[in-house]
Amino acid sequence: MPPRNIDVLPTNPVEDEIADEIEPVITEDTHPQKRPPMQIVWRNIVYMSLLHLGAIYGMFLLPWAQPLTWLWTLATYLMNALGITAGVHRLWAHRSYKAKLPLRILLAFWNSMAFQNDIIEWSRDHRAHHKYSETEADPHNAKRGFFFSHCGWLLVRKHPDVKEKGKQLDLSDLMEDPVCVVQRKIYVPSVIFMCFIFPTFVPWYFWGESAWNAFFVCGLFRYIIALNVTWFVNSWAHLYGNKPYDQNINPAENFFVTFSAVGEGYHNYHHVFPSDYSTSEYGWRFNLTTFFIDCMGVLGLAYDKKKMSHEAVFRRKQRTGDGSEGFGYVVKPNDEKKSD
Ligand SMILES: [Zn+2]
């Protein structure tokens, strides 16, 4: 059953149109794609390789871990994921809903569990990703290929345009939120505790799991899976899938990414209507994050959820969509004529 969304604010259709039509300041036509030689950051390569090796080892330890440890791994995965999706993505980067202080504090802790840079830095990169999508100022520009948009962008120095345009973004709303400011101040200890100590301590203390198993499975394995799933939104969902809302942009609707990233793979919709709190035309369909935000709404902790009107979505689909619905592709008679 779809959520009733009693407190959803239907967004003014006029505003929808304006928000939709924001053109990136830099486009491939107006800005020559000058790419300085890539500078590899070896420290990040070593560090990422070690974390991935630890996670692969953790995967092989799974059969020797207790069933309760498996459940705890899933629980920490979901907290980790929601710290990104409901937290830094939909709440802080996009302001698609508002959250009371207790929920913001909880999401900030879960965000530290995800260890993907602090809320302010993540939001700045993400706002640049939307504003300058698929240009050199996009931190994980998918035009540079699958590997670059997946994790390669973290292994090399940032393109000068990313730094320059990133500095111009307005982050005052984040700087005024004490939760973001405090999380940034205590970021390193909060990551050490939330990403590694807390997930290891619980199975060891409460059901006698070995600290070794708990660290490699609930710590490293969970962290690296969640990290790669987040990266899939930037790589896979920017390269493969159907485009019901705008066939002229790269982001696409991708089922695997939607399912694993708890609702974040409706990426064609999300780039067309970035302020929709559900990041999708639908409510709870494969979208645990929307379900979570709605539950928080029932508790009075989440409010002012922004949702596009059906009319605005319908009109946009008619105008620029590829004729598909959901995750299925339907060929339109004039498909060959579309410009790329
Ligand atoms: Zn986004």
Ligand SMILES: [Zn+2]
């Ligand atoms: Zn994107």
